[in-house]
Amino acid sequence: MSDxxxxxTHDVLVIGGxxxxxxxxxxxxxxxxxLDVAVMSKVYPMRSHTVSAEGGxxxxxxxxxxxxxxxxxxxxxxxxLGDQDAIEMxxxxxxxxxxxxxxxxxxxxxxxxxxxxxRAFGGMKKMRTWFAADKTGFHMLHALYQTSLKHxxxxxxxxxxxxxxxxxxxxxxxxxxxxxxTGRIRAVAAKAVVLATGGCGKVFPFTTNANINTGDxxxxxxxxxxxxxxxxxxxxxxxxxxxxxxLITEAARAEGGxxxxxxxxxxxxxxxxxxxSPTPVLRSMELGPRDRLSQAFxxxxxxxxxxxxxxxxxxxxxxxxxxxxxxDAKLPFVRELCQKYERIDPVTELVPVRPxxxxxxxxxxxxxxxxxxxxxxxxxxxxxxxxxxxxNRLGSNSLPECLVFGARAGRAAAEYAATAGPAPAAVxxxxxxxxxxxxxxxxxRAGTERVSAIRTEMQSTMEESAGIYRTGxxxxxxxxxxxxxxxxxxxxxVADRSRSFNTELVAALELANLLDVAECILRSGLQRxxxxxxxxxxxxxxxxxxxxxxxxLVHREPDGSSRVERLPVTITRWKPxxxxxxx
Amino acid sequence: xxDEAGTIGLRVARYRPDTDSEPGWQEYDVPLRREWTVLxxxxxxxxxxxxxxSFRWSCRMGICGSCGMDVDGTPRLTCGTFLADxxxxxxxxxxxxxxxxxxxxxxxxxxxxQKLPRVKPWIIRDEEKSVDEGEYLQSPEELDAYKQxxxxxxxxxxxxxxxxxxxxxxxxxxxxxxxxxxxxxDSRDQGARERLDVLIEHxxxxxxxxxxxxxxxxxxxxxxxxxxxxxxxxxxxxxVKALLLPRGAR
Ligand SMILES: Cc1cc2nc3c(=O)[nH]c(=O)nc-3n(C[C@H](O)[C@H](O)[C@H](O)COP(=O)(O)OP(=O)(O)OC[C@H]3O[C@@H](n4cnc5c(N)ncnc54)[C@H](O)[C@@H]3O)c2cc1C
Ligand code: SF4
Ligand code: FES
Numbered sequence: 001m002s003d004x005x006x007x008x009t010h011d012v013l014v015i016g017g018x019x020x021x022x023x024x025x026x027x028x029x030x031x032x033x034x035l036d037v038a039v040m041s042k043v044y045p046m047r048s049h050t051v052s053a054e055g056g057x058x059x060x061x062x063x064x065x066x067x068x069x070x071x072x073x074x075x076x077x078x079x080x081l082g083d084q085d086a087i088e089m090x091x092x093x094x095x096x097x098x099x100x101x102x103x104x105x106x107x108x109x110x111x112x113x114x115x116x117x118x119r120a121f122g123g124m125k126k127m128r129t130w131f132a133a134d135k136t137g138f139h140m141l142h143a144l145y146q147t148s149l150k151h152x153x154x155x156x157x158x159x160x161x162x163x164x165x166x167x168x169x170x171x172x173x174x175x176x177x178x179x180x181x182t183g184r185i186r187a188v189a190a191k192a193v194v195l196a197t198g199g200c201g202k203v204f205p206f207t208t209n210a211n212i213n214t215g216d217x218x219x220x221x222x223x224x225x226x227x228x229x230x231x232x233x234x235x236x237x238x239x240x241x242x243x244x245x246x247l248i249t250e251a252a253r254a255e256g257g258x259x260x261x262x263x264x265x266x267x268x269x270x271x272x273x274x275x276x277s278p279t280p281v282l283r284s285m286e287l288g289p290r291d292r293l294s295q296a297f298x299x300x301x302x303x304x305x306x307x308x309x310x311x312x313x314x315x316x317x318x319x320x321x322x323x324x325x326x327x328d329a330k331l332p333f334v335r336e337l338c339q340k341y342e343r344i345d346p347v348t349e350l351v352p353v354r355p356x357x358x359x360x361x362x363x364x365x366x367x368x369x370x371x372x373x374x375x376x377x378x379x380x381x382x383x384x385x386x387x388x389x390x391x392n393r394l395g396s397n398s399l400p401e402c403l404v405f406g407a408r409a410g411r412a413a414a415e416y417a418a419t420a421g422p423a424p425a426a427v428x429x430x431x432x433x434x435x436x437x438x439x440x441x442x443x444x445r446a447g448t449e450r451v452s453a454i455r456t457e458m459q460s461t462m463e464e465s466a467g468i469y470r471t472g473x474x475x476x477x478x479x480x481x482x483x484x485x486x487x488x489x490x491x492x493x494v495a496d497r498s499r500s501f502n503t504e505l506v507a508a509l510e511l512a513n514l515l516d517v518a519e520c521i522l523r524s525g526l527q528r529x530x531x532x533x534x535x536x537x538x539x540x541x542x543x544x545x546x547x548x549x550x551x552x553l554v555h556r557e558p559d560g561s562s563r564v565e566r567l568p569v570t571i572t573r574w575k576p577x578x579x580x581x582x583x
Numbered sequence: 584x585x586d587e588a589g590t591i592g593l594r595v596a597r598y599r600p601d602t603d604s605e606p607g608w609q610e611y612d613v614p615l616r617r618e619w620t621v622l623x624x625x626x627x628x629x630x631x632x633x634x635x636x637s638f639r640w641s642c643r644m645g646i647c648g649s650c651g652m653d654v655d656g657t658p659r660l661t662c663g664t665f666l667a668d669x670x671x672x673x674x675x676x677x678x679x680x681x682x683x684x685x686x687x688x689x690x691x692x693x694x695x696x697q698k699l700p701r702v703k704p705w706i707i708r709d710e711e712k713s714v715d716e717g718e719y720l721q722s723p724e725e726l727d728a729y730k731q732x733x734x735x736x737x738x739x740x741x742x743x744x745x746x747x748x749x750x751x752x753x754x755x756x757x758x759x760x761x762x763x764x765x766x767x768x769d770s771r772d773q774g775a776r777e778r779l780d781v782l783i784e785h786x787x788x789x790x791x792x793x794x795x796x797x798x799x800x801x802x803x804x805x806x807x808x809x810x811x812x813x814x815x816x817x818x819x820x821x822x823v824k825a826l827l828l829p830r831g832a833r
Contacts, residue, residue, distance in 0.1 A: 043639075044696070045738055102718045105706040105769060107726055107733050114720030138646055139733065146762070149700040158696065181685055210641040243618055246644050337644060340663055341618075452630035496635040498599040501686040504634045505757045 005428065006174065009189040010155065011042045011417040012034040013175065014410075015162050015217060016196030017045025019053075019137070019402035020381025022144040023097075024194045027410030035414055038155035039148075039163060040177060040188070042212060042506070046145045049198050049210040050402065053137020054249035054333060055121065056129035057399035059094035062118045065126040067091050070449040074397060075574050077123040077289050078390025079533035080549065081230070083570040086368055086386045090397075090404050097403035098130050106143040107132050109330075119330075120254040121396045123289035123581070125282050129396040134249050134333040137253055140399060142465065159421040160186070161506055162216065164434045165193065165224040165377065166427045171425035172224065172376040176434040180506070183499025185438055187431035191420035192413040194223060195364060196406060199382040200517045202510070204357040205459035208240055208247040217383035219513035221364040222520065226372040227553040227565065231517070232525040232535045233361035235393055236468050238293035242311035242358025244341050247336055248353055250395040252319055253286035255330050257294070260316045261305040261349070267315070271296040274582020278321075284582035291392040291534045292581065296469050316350040324345070342398040355468060359398065361389040361534065362524075365553055365567075370409025376416055380409040387551065390569075391533020442508055447493020451507045455514070458485050462518055466525055471539045475526045482519050489515055520562065524552040527564050545576050591615040592673030593624055593668055595636065598684050606684065609633075610673070612637035615666055622650055622661040639801075645802060651743065652688050653677040658743040660802050667782060679743035692739055698755055701781055702763040707774025725770040732765035732810055734803045741797035741807050747790045754790035757784065757797035757807030764810035779817055785821035788814045 014025045017039055028037045060070050070091045075082055102108055102116065109117045109131050121129040132139035148154065155537065159180040166174045166187070174189035197217025201209025222228050238259070239248040253259070256279060261267040266276045266285065273292060274284035281287065297315060298308050306313035319327060319334075324347045327335050331346075338346045363385035370378040370386075381402040388401060465478025489512060496504040530544035531537050551567040590612045598606040611632060613624040622640055629636050640650040643662045650661045655675050666674070682690035698751050713721070740755040742748050763782060766773040782788050791811045798808040 043641060043647075043649065044692075044737075047641050047649050049647075051647050051736075052642050052644060096714050099714045099718055103706065103711065103714065103771075105766070105771065107730060107769075108718075110721055110726055112721050112723060114722045114725075116718050135646070135734075142733075142735075146699075146704040147706075150705050152700065210647065211643065212641050244643065300672070340645070422646070451634065496637075498601050498635070498686065500600055501637045501689045503629070503637045507634075561705070 001452055006189040006431070007186040007353060008155070010038040012192045012231045012413045013188060013190035014194045014196060015041070015175065016048070016198060016381070016383070017041035017145070018048030018196060018198055018381060019050035019140060019144065019399060020406035021048070021194070022097050022148050023403050023406030024142070024196055024380060024410035024413070026144070026148055026151065026201070027407040028414050029154055031411055031414035032418070035417065036187070038157060038190070040157035040160045040175070042159065042161045044158050045148070046142060048141060049213055049505070050137045050141045050399070052210060052247070053399055054134045055251040055254070056119060056131035056136045057098055057140065058121065058124065058129050058394070058396040059098040059400055060091065060128055061095050061116060061130070062127055065128050069125050070128060072574065073124050073283070074388060074394055076577070076579050077392055077394040079392055079543065079579060080545070080576040081551070082388050083386065084216065084572040084574055085227070085570050087388045088572065089368055090388045090401060093404045094400040095190070097400060097407065101140060101143055101403065104143050104147040107139050109133055109340050113387060119251060120280055120282055120287060121272060121394070122250050122253070122287050123283060123394040124555070125425060129254070131251065134251055134331050137399060137486050155409065157188070161509065162220060163509055165220050166423070166430050167224045168424055168430070169375060170225070170375055171426045176431050178438070178505065182503050183502055184566070185435045186365065187428070189423045189427070191417040192378065194409050194413050195379040195383055196381045197383045199360045200395060200514065201357050201360070203459070203514050203521065204462050206240070206245050206463070207357040208245055209357070213515050214510035215517035216510065216513045217379065218363055219516040221372060221374070221377065221379060222516060222554070222556050224374055224377065225556070226374045226377060227365045227555045228520045229362055229365040229551050230387055230390070230524070231362035231520040231554060232528050232552065233391050233533060234357060234466065234521065235290055235359040235361060235534050236294035236355040237290055237358035238297060239317055239353040239354050239573055240324060241337070241341055242309050242314055242352055242354055245356045246337055246341055247356070247358065248317060248337070248351060249365030252317060252331055252334050255326060256280050256322050257286060258318045259286055259439070260318050261300050262307045263305065267300050267305065268293065268296055271299065275346055276343055288581045289392055290395065294468050297355050307352070310528030312354060314352040314354045317353045318344040318350055320348060320350070334555070359393055361385070361387070361391065361393055368408065369397045369412035370405055371412055378409040378413045380405040391535060442492070442494050442505060444495035446495070447491060449488045449491040451492055451504065451511050454485050454488055455511050458482065458515060458518055461485070462521070466521055469536045469538050470525055471537060472526060472529070477485045479519070479522045479526065482515065482522065486519070497577060518555045523554050523562050523564060527552055549576060588615050588617070588709050591670060593628070594673045594675045595688070596677040597636070597687055599686055611664070617667055620662050621652070621664045621666060621674065623663065624666055625676070632756060637686050646736060648738035651679050651738045651740050653679055653743065658740040658800050660738060660740070661706055663802060681743050681749045684741070693758065694752065695737070695739060695742060695759065698759050699762070701773055702755065702759050703778055703781070704762040704766055704815065706766065706769065706772050707777060709772070709773055713794035719769050719771045728770070729765050731789065732761045732768065732805060735761055735805045736803055740800045740802060744796040744800040746794055746796065749794055751790050755787055757811065758805070760788060761805050761807040761810040761816055764813055773832055779821060782814055783818045783821060788818055791815070
């Protein structure tokens with residue numbers, strides 16, 4: 001790139017090869033055969049985090065289920081913060097997308113008559129979650145990846161790490177990326193860019209998320225002028241394995257698993273989630289929403305009714321009564337993970353679990369077509385916030401979200417690219433700037449600070465200040481510490497002098513992204529002086545629709561500071577009401 | 584930290600193409616913790632001891648297929664290989680065999696990435712039905728017929744274990760053949776003929792000499808050796824037909 005030119009030019013460049021990115025790429029290839037499409041990803045597409053999703057994907061198909069009910073479950077699950085126009089569209093399009101994946105070979109679990117089977121899931125009033133045993137994300141991702149191979153005209157940049165979006169006059173024109181294999185810094189021009197870079201669980205120390213979930217796309221968009229929306233809403237999943245944080249899917253409870261405290265008592269009955277029954281009841285007890293279940297755990301800790309483990313307090317997930325046959329048919333991966341990582345067999349033993357950071361409801365602000373306020377820049381999947389998830393995502397809504405909005409963003413980007421012009425000269429200068437920054441501020445410098453030390457401090461700061469329960473002072477203190485960490489980040493250098501596959505450089509770039517995302521989480525968390533869904537402020541314990549039935553958008557100012565703006569929630573037909581579970 | 588039982592030695596292969604003239608070894612001592620995998624130990628080294636050590640990983644739960652390495656002479660997923668099983672050590676950690684080494688424990692798998700599309704691992708149909716007509720029916724038994732071959736995570740352990748792939752880089756290899764078989768056996772698919780045409784070619788399935796190492800090392804019980812065997816039978820039947828029948832009648 002040293003000549004300041006572009007390595008390549010495409011009509012549309014998709015960043016990310018997970019569920020959202022591959023769906024977007026296929027939609028683009030289908031939209032217009034002459035469109036020049038490329039997919040760039042920091043890992044090979046089938047390594048993307050979508051591969052870890054276990055439980056399933058929601059879509060109305062079963063007899064007796066209705067679109068209205070899925071919409072209502074999602075809206076009430078979101079604590080009325082989801083945009084209802086987006087949710088209606090999502091629920092309407094999800095079944096077609098899941099069917100399309102069936103046609104593309106996804107091995108959905110079946111009923112005896114050959115129709116696709118559905119299972120129960122938390123917060124859902126009907127059984128509507130499609131599943132491929134308990135490796136749904138794995139099978140969806142491989143079906144998408146293998147189907148995408150049909151489109152051999154889609155260029156792939158595997159193991160390229162995007163470091164910057166090139167934006168001029170409010171329009172995106174391409175990216176700068178590091179080709180990891182060689183360490184070369186490259187600029188790639190594109191008329192439109194679709195961000196599908198996934199979540200940011202690595203902001204926290206204890207998470208179900210993969211190592212690569214570092215919020216890169218959120219940070220890239222934020223710096224490029226697109227605001228981040230609803231960032232205070234971080235989902236804790238109630239059942240992670242201690243130490244590793246490996247997820248035990250909600251499907252384990254949907255199939256009939258119980259949560260027990262140290263006395264063997266199904267404690268959820270004490271938290272307005274219904275009364276225990278031996279078989280699962282929809283929208284009740286263990287099938288309540290994740291925010292409420294994780295909060296109940298904290299109260300059990302306070303009451304001294306949890307067990308101690310070397311990795312903090314735990315409760316038990318009891319699957320024993322399901323028996324080996326059901327577990328092997330419906331939850332084989334759960335059994336494998338417990339045996340491998342906890343050395344216990346859920347068929348005969350209790351599984352130790354605790355809440356674990358799992359999903360980011362917030363993300364890059366988009367409209368229903370995935371368009372961000374930066375012209376030509378689209379976002380879809382976990383990195384985006386349309387929003388359908390509001391203050392609390394329902395399990396199994398996120399995989400179909402990747403498909404529905406990945407496809408929509410792809411189609412919209414195709415249309416945009418058809419009318420957009422080539423990159424102006426100023427953009428090449430920007431690319432050269434970015435190359436200089438990487439060369440001199442990171443690679444060419446000894447540095448006095450270490451990536452891993454700053455990362456560990458950031459993670460513990462976030463857990464302390466923005467966990468399941470937060471307060472104004474805890475968030476403010478966290479923000480102060482983060483500001484210090486940002487200063488230390490400026491003194492980081494990359495000790496590794498080798499250019500090829502320099503994972504220390506990658507870690508430094510990821511940490512810079514994590515810090516910006518963390519800052520936005522605290523910034524909006526401070527601003528939202530109420531408790532709603534996953535955002536629980538003990539200093540403002542009630543939901544306050546009067547003041548806060550609104551999204552918060554964090555914008556980055558040119559001087560690096562942030563500004564928070566409000567955006568009303570779109571209400572179509574469902575007036576905000578009480579969230580009722582188990583009664 | 585709990586469960587600490589002293590330390591264990593890691594003997595790690597190092598290679599940086601732009602600074603090292605040839606590969607070498609580096610020794611690290613890491614805490615021997617009951618719940619630590621080899622991957623945890625490598626991350627300990629990376630975070631606390633030597634940030635320049637390079638390796639791939641992501642999910643740490645045996646599903647993304649990134650973290651395959653050669654551990655004490657056998658290809659394994661390092662996120663599912665526990666230190667305690669190798670006590671007292673030292674444990675040898677090397678890049679997967681049969682692939683060019685990019686750097687340290689990172690290998691170049693581009694050859695597989697290029698070969699995979701050749702076996703057409705997607706649903707092929709004479710006529711595609713529209714989404715409006717609903718799903719293709721598939722009974723649980725029909726699903727079971729190909730399920731095992733659909734569990735491949737592309738971790739490349741089987742390629743690293745395969746003596747034939749080591750000698751004959753044109754061999755399509757175990758995982759790609761298993762994936763071809765996965766689609767052949769899918770009741771929704773009609774592309775078996777097209778895939779056979781590819782695999783019957785010179786280096787398709789014929790390279791395999793039934794060593795079975797691929798199946799032995801596969802962490803997901805895919806049984807690629809079984810898939811290759813089935814393909815060879817199909818291919819053999821085809822060549823017998825080719826001898827007995829005039830071309831048009833095949
Ligand atoms: C353990 C687990 C289980 C889950 N189970 C379910 C479930 O059962 N049902 C459900 O609905 N949801 C589930 N979820 C949530 C769901 O899996 C995710 O929200 C979803 O898969 C995200 O997909 P994505 O396409 O947005 O991102 P990802 O799949 O994370 O893909 C991100 C892509 O972006 C690329 N990328 C990122 N940064 C860069 C960069 N700087 N440069 C280049 N490329 C980059 C990556 O390489 C990757 O290809 C689960 C999540 C977890 C953690
Ligand atoms: S067949 Fe098994 S060993 Fe080979 S790539 Fe697939 S999962 Fe890995
Ligand atoms: S890190 Fe994903 S398989 Fe080991």
